[in-house]
Amino acid sequence: MSGKGIRIEGLRKRYGSGDTAVDALKEVNMVVAPGEVVGLIGPSGSGKSTLLKCLGAVIEPSAGTMILGDETIYDKGWKVKDIRALRRDKIGFVFQAPYLIPFLDVTDNVALPPMLAGVANKEARNSALALLEALDVQHRAKAMPSQLSGGEQQRVAIARGLVNRPPVILADEPTAPLDSERALAVIKILNDMAKKFETAIIVVTHDEKIIPTFKRIYHIRDGVTYEEKGEGRAFDL
Amino acid sequence: MISLAGRDILHSWGKFVFTGFGLGLLIGVTLIMAGVYRGMVDDAKVLLDNSGADLWVVQKNTLGPYAESSSIYDDEWRGIQSMPGVERTANVTYLTMQVRHGDRDVRSMISGIAAGQPGQPGWPPYLINGRQITRGHYEAVADEATGFKVGDTLKIRRNQYTVVGLTRRMVSSNGDPMVFIPLKDAQEAQFLKDNDAILEQRRRNAQNPEFTQPGAPGLLDALNHSQTNNPYVNSVLVQVKKGYSPKEVAQSIEQWKRLTVYTRQDMEDILIGKMIATSAKQIGMFLAILAVVSAAIVAFIIYTLTLGKIREIAVLKLIGTRNRTIAGMILQQAIALGVIGFVVGKISATFGAPAFPKYVLLEPMDSAAGFVAVVIICILSSIIAIRAALKVDPAEAVGG
């Protein structure tokens, strides 16, 4: 949409204070262009989830700047008034476990974010159905989440992350529960969506199967990011 | 926007219906308790209404004839009858006892009614079967709740009575069904001693030198006679002439006779304010306990349901759901639970009430108040769950 992607400069995050303080993020610099999918790779405890939480406006960073699209959302303090609306409208989340709402069917799970933003039910469901079709799960539109396979659930979760057309999608280990064919399919979907909707996507992963698909990769070690060129291998599905 | 609460209830309706059912039985018991109290009040009012009296004349300084024992001479009515403003008077006796019928006992209130005709105070105002008492002895009219039938024989003390008529909703203030018998029989029943006791009393009288003085030969016989005779009744019922105020008539009777007189309002105050006051407090205690237990159950259920949804709530928050929406979801579920419970409770109370041995009067206003109380209790008990839900950190949905 408003396509300027993500820009993070000098981001820091310290948990706690005094003797028990942990500097989870020490120096994070990242740029993701609209339409680009980058990988974020690092050992356990290196700060990957912390970075996603800061970027997702779920926890507050300690210093630095974050720019989403053309809006500075953080600069030594939050720059947006309604963080909840920011999360709802600007950021799509995709998790390792799909975390669908068990009491809503597939369509309404996807339609929920626009409904929360005040879009009429019918309209919200129409955009949900369009996305489900794009992700090839439209035949399960009326099913409950518990009736779906892991891969189907993950695709529904991606649809939910995309439905409000956020400029940014944050995916935390989205392919961990999937076999390599499905994992690659999910990454392909993310790439397609990124191109189609001008979305900047960050994928946190350990997954050896999908690492070669990224054109650019950020490594993070002890809270410090390093950029690296990826293989950017084409999908041969 | 769709109703998140509604969808969640539909998804796990079994849980809701099941707990709603349990809560409903509790609410049903609560409604029945209130109905028992209303029934007691109604019994008292019915007793007063059906006696057909405007005034009750009783022994001086007693709360008779229902709340305390009272006895006055059975000829006092003559004097009362001649007082200005008095339309009709009737002697009446009340005696609560076990009435033998075949091989079972029925607890009833035996009322002795003066000879006369229907419409006289003290008489059962209407019959559902049979006829009123016409003979002076050994006939009875019984409330249908005794289980007697017309033609049945029942035993009060030593005497056999034939049931000639049945009436309805004639109960004592304790809810015991009434049995009407002729006044003379009732006076005898109140006083009657067994033969051994009478012989023993006569023997004692004969041995007492004070009663066998040579100068007074008829004294012993007169004493024996007076001791086996009961010239007392419990109360005189008075109907006041049209145009006279019962209060003024009561005052003039009290002034001229050494008796206490109660109006209909006095009587109601005695029965409801004094006789059933302890029972009412007892029921009030139960109502309070049931309300607390219901609240605890609703709070516990809603809290557990909410804890089971912590992850979903974190996700909802993460994708931008407002706190208000989440609180509303929990609140609506609590209220839904209360409504299910109330419907189940109301139905079970309505169908269960007739099975209770005492009269249970379910007042629509009590149900309405009960409904409001249930909804308020549900709202209050959802507060803990709402607080827990609002504390959920959306970061939990992102995970480690």
Ligand SMILES: Nc1ncnc2c1ncn2[C@@H]1O[C@H](COP(=O)(O)OP(=O)(O)OP(=O)(O)O)[C@@H](O)[C@H]1O
């Ligand atoms: N809430 C917290 N309070 C204190 N320290 C925390 C908190 N969350 C994370 N940390 C610490 O911050 C550092 C980074 O944690 P983070 O969860 O970001 O790692 P990660 O890269 O996601 O690891 P993993 O691959 O195991 O998920 C770790 O040392 C962790 O112990």
Ligand SMILES: [Mg+2]
């Ligand atoms: Mg992590």
